Amino acid sequence: xxxxxxxxxxxxxxxxxxxxxxxxxxxxxxxxxxxxxxxxxxxxxxxxxxxxxxxxxxxxxxxxxxxxxxxxxxxxxxxxxxxxxxxxxxxxxxxxxxxxxxxxxxxxxxx
Amino acid sequence: xxxxxxxxxxxxxxxxxxxxxxxxxxxxxxxxxxxxxxxxxxxxxxxxxxxxxxxxxxxxxxxxxxxxxxxxxxxxxxxxxxxxxxxxxxxxxxxxxxxxxxxxxxxxxxxxx
Numbered sequence: 001x002x003x004x005x006x007x008x009x010x011x012x013x014x015x016x017x018x019x020x021x022x023x024x025x026x027x028x029x030x031x032x033x034x035x036x037x038x039x040x041x042x043x044x045x046x047x048x049x050x051x052x053x054x055x056x057x058x059x060x061x062x063x064x065x066x067x068x069x070x071x072x073x074x075x076x077x078x079x080x081x082x083x084x085x086x087x088x089x090x091x092x093x094x095x096x097x098x099x100x101x102x103x104x105x106x107x108x109x110x111x
Numbered sequence: 112x113x114x115x116x117x118x119x120x121x122x123x124x125x126x127x128x129x130x131x132x133x134x135x136x137x138x139x140x141x142x143x144x145x146x147x148x149x150x151x152x153x154x155x156x157x158x159x160x161x162x163x164x165x166x167x168x169x170x171x172x173x174x175x176x177x178x179x180x181x182x183x184x185x186x187x188x189x190x191x192x193x194x195x196x197x198x199x200x201x202x203x204x205x206x207x208x209x210x211x212x213x214x215x216x217x218x219x220x221x222x223x224x
Binding site: 032034036041042043044045046049087092093098099100102 | 115144213
């Protein structure tokens, strides 16, 4: 599976957009980009995923570069409750369910 | 629709004991995966079950085992507990386990003394 690189930590002011980058330069054509987040000691929460096109849902937007080597998760109006560890994962479309989690980015939303 | 549920939520055991953790997937989901999360190693895949069969396995010793029942509920067992088994054990489910989103439960926090 392709590896991902994320900054270990980021800060964001409450009410501003949080832009979390992820590098996945070895991604292959049949691998999705998934984002999860984990609020302290809870189970990871699914946020969004995409293959090639940008995606948006009620939680966030996912922007994938044209070459698919990197992506950005955007939380449009960050709140204190968005403080969490955010995981970017690339995963083959047709494989078993073993997501490989890296250390993620610890996002702190500041008042 | 109810989410993934795990029982118990907290557990304290002593070294050498064994423990069984339970996971009920989202209704209709047939794939259940288990993960271990520790501060040192992060989130690591244990195994995945689909239709009562183990389909994938991570790099854990044989003391870690699991099973899945016909209603897709799953249990994992850890025998001869060691201090290093103290962790948050997470269960995740999806429909078939192939190319789909996994949804995680709240986890069982195990403390081994």
